[in-house]
Amino acid sequence: MYRIGEEEIEEIRRVIVGKKLFRLGDPAAGHQQEVDRFEREWADLIGARYALCLSGGGTAALVSCLAALGIGPGDEVLVPAYTWMATATAALTVGAIPVICEVDETLALDPDDVEHKLTPETRAVLPVHMVGRPANLERLLEIARRNNLKLVEDASQADGGSYKGKRLGSWGDMGAFSFNDFKILSCGEGGALVTDDRILYDRARIFHDSLTSFPTFGQEFAVPTFVGHQYRANEIMGAILRVQLRRLDGILADLRRIGRRMIDALQDAPNLRIAPSNDPDGDCHVVVAFQFDSEEAARRFARCEGVGGGLPIDTGRHVYSNWETVLEHRVGHHPDMNPYHHPKNKGLRTHYSKDMCPRTLDLLSRTVYINLNPDWPDDEVDHRIEACRNAATRL
């Protein structure tokens, strides 16, 4: 969360005073339709036909996307080795098997490894736009189309970012976003999904609220209902998110201004290499990423006075080698509901090891991130630039 304040408080106040906190209600009776309006505004902003807001976060959004697409036992889902573990667990939650793929030097899913790991059982590919950096969607989409795969974007860390001028999340069959406290937009927890497909939207809506609430208020579906989960958003979330959405382009403009200023100042500095990006203009610039020749150099740089850097290899469950529950097949509350025990998943690639993606581990241990803050004044940015230049000179 970058920016939150009086505007959100005012909107929450309005919802509470109105005493209508459930997302569904009759506008004629004073219901404020905050979630409905947020969904309309989010769909418009991302450039998708439909958006669904969920209380269960980006994880619930990913699970609902896969459920909408009918993915389940017998299916493999390709996920990057560098992502928050939820990308992989979402596949398991619907009964499918995540196949872990390398990232390339852009730190996003490597299209070459995707092609290499495809089998006839592969049903979907889940690129993740980590730290706001777009994955290579052009190539991944081409591979997906050619092999009849579904493409679901995990844009949880890239709310509002874009690739080649089109917002992240709008490229694939479906896109998922998170609004938990660590993301570009926040209401504490929560998420959204988008799609252009009416059937997928309806299946996701049914899955996210399988009792489908009150049939009187707009709950008409193009497909039969089925039992799913309960991830309904509430009006307080909707109200906060509508204000957050209005802040988004300002947050991104400031992050990008600061990111570009640092990159322009440092790209020719000795011993410093800016990590390549699939689209520097679409990058949210949550971080500036540097790559070094060795982990030792990366650590020395990150530690230097004033740099304030961190290595992605140290970010716990963002690195597949720390996904113990997945690696050890500990899934679900009951052994018979563990997808690794499902007969249809028997022939699939369920064997993992901590060193199965050496290139990813190597890249993540030679990379340093500097987290940016959109509210840094110019002199703070200049201090960082100086600190980075000095640190690099001493490498």
Ligand SMILES: *Cc1c(COP(=O)(O)O)cnc(C)c1O
């Ligand atoms: C945050 C995040 C999610 C979803 O997290 P929630 O806590 O469920 O909102 C999914 N994928 C990635 C890459 C994330 O960073």
